[in-house]
Amino acid sequence: MANLAGVSTGTVSRALSRPGMISDATRMRVLAAADRLGYVANGSARALALRRTLTVGAIVPRYGSSSFPTMVQGLESALAAEGYTLLLSAPAHEAAREPAILRTLLERGVDAVALLGAEQPPQTFAILSAHRIPFVMMWALHSRDGDCIGFDESAAAACVIDHLSSLGHRSIGFIGGHTADNERARNRYRGIVEAVARRGMSLCKGASVETDYGFRQGFEAMQQILRAGAPVSAILCGNDYLAAGALSALDRARIEVPRQLSIASFNDNEFAAYLHPPLTTVRLPISGIGQQAGRHLIARLRGRQPPAPAPLPVTLIVRESTGLAAGPASARTSTPPARRGAPKRGSRNADA
Amino acid sequence: MANLAGVSTGTVSRALSRPGMISDATRMRVLAAADRLGYVANGSARALALRRTLTVGAIVPRYGSSSFPTMVQGLESALAAEGYTLLLSAPAHEAAREPAILRTLLERGVDAVALLGAEQPPQTFAILSAHRIPFVMMWALHSRDGDCIGFDESAAAACVIDHLSSLGHRSIGFIGGHTADNERARNRYRGIVEAVARRGMSLCKGASVETDYGFRQGFEAMQQILRAGAPVSAILCGNDYLAAGALSALDRARIEVPRQLSIASFNDNEFAAYLHPPLTTVRLPISGIGQQAGRHLIARLRGRQPPAPAPLPVTLIVRESTGLAAGPASARTSTPPARRGAPKRGSRNADA
DNA sequence: TTGTATGCGTTATCAC
DNA sequence: GTGATAACGCATACAA
Numbered sequence: 001m002a003n004l005a006g007v008s009t010g011t012v013s014r015a016l017s018r019p020g021m022i023s024d025a026t027r028m029r030v031l032a033a034a035d036r037l038g039y040v041a042n043g044s045a046r047a048l049a050l051r052r053t054l055t056v057g058a059i060v061p062r063y064g065s066s067s068f069p070t071m072v073q074g075l076e077s078a079l080a081a082e083g084y085t086l087l088l089s090a091p092a093h094e095a096a097r098e099p100a101i102l103r104t105l106l107e108r109g110v111d112a113v114a115l116l117g118a119e120q121p122p123q124t125f126a127i128l129s130a131h132r133i134p135f136v137m138m139w140a141l142h143s144r145d146g147d148c149i150g151f152d153e154s155a156a157a158a159c160v161i162d163h164l165s166s167l168g169h170r171s172i173g174f175i176g177g178h179t180a181d182n183e184r185a186r187n188r189y190r191g192i193v194e195a196v197a198r199r200g201m202s203l204c205k206g207a208s209v210e211t212d213y214g215f216r217q218g219f220e221a222m223q224q225i226l227r228a229g230a231p232v233s234a235i236l237c238g239n240d241y242l243a244a245g246a247l248s249a250l251d252r253a254r255i256e257v258p259r260q261l262s263i264a265s266f267n268d269n270e271f272a273a274y275l276h277p278p279l280t281t282v283r284l285p286i287s288g289i290g291q292q293a294g295r296h297l298i299a300r301l302r303g304r305q306p307p308a309p310a311p312l313p314v315t316l317i318v319r320e321s322t323g324l325a326a327g328p329a330s331a332r333t334s335t336p337p338a339r340r341g342a343p344k345r346g347s348r349n350a351d352a
Numbered sequence: 353m354a355n356l357a358g359v360s361t362g363t364v365s366r367a368l369s370r371p372g373m374i375s376d377a378t379r380m381r382v383l384a385a386a387d388r389l390g391y392v393a394n395g396s397a398r399a400l401a402l403r404r405t406l407t408v409g410a411i412v413p414r415y416g417s418s419s420f421p422t423m424v425q426g427l428e429s430a431l432a433a434e435g436y437t438l439l440l441s442a443p444a445h446e447a448a449r450e451p452a453i454l455r456t457l458l459e460r461g462v463d464a465v466a467l468l469g470a471e472q473p474p475q476t477f478a479i480l481s482a483h484r485i486p487f488v489m490m491w492a493l494h495s496r497d498g499d500c501i502g503f504d505e506s507a508a509a510a511c512v513i514d515h516l517s518s519l520g521h522r523s524i525g526f527i528g529g530h531t532a533d534n535e536r537a538r539n540r541y542r543g544i545v546e547a548v549a550r551r552g553m554s555l556c557k558g559a560s561v562e563t564d565y566g567f568r569q570g571f572e573a574m575q576q577i578l579r580a581g582a583p584v585s586a587i588l589c590g591n592d593y594l595a596a597g598a599l600s601a602l603d604r605a606r607i608e609v610p611r612q613l614s615i616a617s618f619n620d621n622e623f624a625a626y627l628h629p630p631l632t633t634v635r636l637p638i639s640g641i642g643q644q645a646g647r648h649l650i651a652r653l654r655g656r657q658p659p660a661p662a663p664l665p666v667t668l669i670v671r672e673s674t675g676l677a678a679g680p681a682s683a684r685t686s687t688p689p690a691r692r693g694a695p696k697r698g699s700r701n702a703d704a
Numbered sequence: 705t706t707g708t709a710t711g712c713g714t715t716a717t718c719a720c
Numbered sequence: 721g722t723g724a725t726a727a728c729g730c731a732t733a734c735a736a
Contacts, residue, residue, distance in 0.1 A: 007722075007723085008722070008723045008724070009713080009714075009715095009723095009724095010714095010715080010716085010722075010723065010724075010725090011721085011722060011723075012714095013713095013714065013715055013716090014715090014721090014722085017714095017715085021721075021722095022721065022722085023721060023722090026721080026722080038478075038479065038482045038483070040455055040458045040459050040479075040483070041459050041713085041714075042400070042459070042461065042712085042713050042714070043396075043459040043460045043461045043714095044395075044396045044397075044399035044400045044405065044461045044712085044713080044714090045396075045400050045712070045713035045714040045715085045728085046459075046713080046714050046715075047396035047714090047728090048394070048396045048397050048400055048712090048713080048714070048715090048727095048728045048729065048730090049713080049714045049715040049716080049727075049728055050714080050715065050716095050728085051728070053396065053460075055439075055460065063421065063424075063425045063428070068421075069415065069420075069421035069424075072415075072421075072440075072442075073415045073442055076415070076440065076441075076442045077442070077444070080441070080442075080443070085439060085441065085456060085457075085460055086439070086440050086441075086442075087407075087437060087438070087439055087440075088424075088428065088438050088439075088440045089428075089432070089437065089438075090424075090425055090428045090429070090432075090438075091432070092429070103392055104437060105437075106392045107392050107393050107394070107395040107398075108395045108405075108407065108437055109394065109395050109396045126390075127390060127392075130390045131390070131392070359706075359707085360706070360707045360708075361707095361708095361729085361730075361731095362706075362707065362708075362709090362730095362731080362732080363705090363706060363707075364730095365729095365730060365731055365732085366705095366706085366731090366732095369730095369731080370731095373705075373706095374705070374706085375705060375706085378705080378706080393729085393730075394728085394729050394730070395730095396728085396729080396730090397712085397728070397729035397730040397731090398729080398730055398731075399712090399730090400711090400712045400713065400714090400728090400729080400730075400731095401711075401712055401729080401730045401731045401732080402712085402730085402731070403712070
């Protein structure tokens with residue numbers, strides 16, 4: 001390639017990556033030769049010489065069956081905008097804590113790493129700091145071990161619990177994810193417990209279920225709650241799928257929904273609200289986590305000081321405006337809610 | 353690192369990657385030293401020497417808002433099982449056809465590439481073959497340009513259309529994705545058109561809508577169809593989200609669903625069936641596409657001849673057993689359908 | 705079994 | 721502005 005253009009390899013390198021340092025004539029010759037040979041630079045060699053790969057690794061377990069893809073999309077786009085490529089590792093859940101995963105990423109020469117959650121095996125931080133690899137933890141709020149990009153689960157919980165309280169609810173149930181092996185589900189649950197206590201409400205044991213995030217799981221959890229006949233006036237759901245399943249189970253059980261039992265949810269998508277327009281939801285900044293994480297890492301890689309990580313705002317979307325005794329709300333909300341991102345009835349920022 | 357163990361660099365290399373060629377004693381010493389230094393091999397240097405990176409690139413546009421993550425998860429797991437890592441590129445849709453994306457991947461030194469769909473700019477194939485990079489096209493069936501891993505959209509369409517025909521439907525509508533910029537939506541639509549013609553049925557213009565895949569879109573499309581008052585007895589939906597939205601709109605419009613209007617769907621998830629138990633769906637092998645693609649590439653990379661790509665089976669899940677005049681089916685299907693992967697009423701393989 | 709030497713393709717440093 | 725040359729860290733052929 002160098003001798004096709006009749007120049008040295010050094011000149012080729014400069015022509016391709018330092019266009020300013022070279023005469024127009026030879027640059028043209030090099031570019032023409034590159035074009036004719038279908039030349040693409042060898043990134044491994046470049047990485048070896050430069051000691052950086054323009055690659056960022058992400059470790060995101062439980063990938064396919066969650067809202068993580070949205071987050072990863074945000075991450076990828078933020079990185080791609082700055083010329084970085086995403087190296088994705090999506091281990092099965094059991095393997096997620098294996099340091100071997102991180103090793104693989106480091107061997108690939110990633111310049112930075114994005115992790116899901118703040119709970120990592122201690123070795124992870126040891127390895128990362130030993131190699132001086134910038135990293136962030138996504139979907140987490142605080143950690144002594146490094147910077148986190150996420151939102152405040154407690155604020156989100158307070159947000160919706162306050163709303164339920166103002167509607168007159170006193171005893172509620174909760175259908176959420178497994179807290180044992182899911183840091184996010186645990187935080188969310190904790191936030192709810194605290195918010196409920198603060199408001200003098202109670203979280204009914206007989207109407208609280210831990211399950212996997214999913215439509216079927218929400219459906220079955222609600223059936224179980226209905227069978228138990230717990231004395232609650234509202235059920236809060238850990239995410240949109242659970243809420244949609246729960247709503248479906250309610251419908252199937254022929255219970256008049258708005259009158260007897262309110263549903264509220266943390267939502268990632270928006271379809272549950274369609275199923276049941278009076279549904280109140282907390283909109284979580286999933287995609288924003290990824291984008292923010294990407295920008296954070298870019299700043300660190302460029303030697304800039306990233307802005308101090310602040311919790312991303314969550315938004316309460318209120319689709320019922322009256323108390324417990326209100327009639328079916330669907331009569332007043334026949335148009336789809338949340339058009340064009342604008343909350344239908346009202347919204348407020350949990351961090352405001 | 354070499355002199356900490358008191359051996360040469362060559363020995364270190366062998367101890368780590370050719371454990372058989374070395375004495376146990378020195379191997380131990382090397383491993384101990386590696387452990388103490390937190391040594392991780394430099395993949396760029398290894399790639400440079402070995403001329404392979406153990407990395408596979410994937411280009412998957414429109415990533416976050418689709419069922420592609422499921423496919424990518426399958427791909428990633430199949431690759432990881434063989435020691436390969438996935439380099440993911442998720443360009444915005446407009447940029448997907450840019451050869452620059454592929455260039456970036458090649459510069460990163462990917463050993464193989466997985467592409468979404470068979471419709472690629474001609475340069476893509478030129479570049480890939482010029483560099484002798486094995487590649488597959490995912491979610492596509494046939495191509496002169498290379499191997500495809502996917503399922504037969506025509507068979508899937510025939511499957512569900514035959515069923516609708518056997519139920520007595522003659523004129524139906526279709527809510528599907530945009531065919532102009534979506535190869536898969538186009539194939540699906542074409543399959544339906546052909547199957548409808550074969551059965552002597554008709555696809556009603558006034559009840560056919562192209563839109564984005566999404567709950568809201570399905571909802572609005574169905575509203576539009578209802579307003580138009582087209583003379584159809586069934587609506588087929590391009591995916592689960594559209595179906596769920598359409599069902600919701602039907603409910604909202606207080607139309608007695610099973611009697612007046614049947615719904616059928618291509619589904620990727622399963623929640624739409626919960627919303628409306630008599631829903632008939634075609635289960636698509638999304639995750640399987642990724643896995644198969646991964647195995648295909650691995651075989652090629654290992655120098656083995658991969659099995660000739662065959663269409664992956666699609667499964668019809670029939671949840672209504674009677675004809676048009678049947679009463680509400682929900683009375684007979686109060687338990688959630690499709691438990692543990694077993695079709696509820698009956699199923700057959702479109703490829704059988 | 706182990707040490708030595710060379711090459712992988714690029715960038716950076718230094719001459720010119 | 722350009723050419724020569726030395727790294728970059730690993731694998732391997734060859735020698736010992």
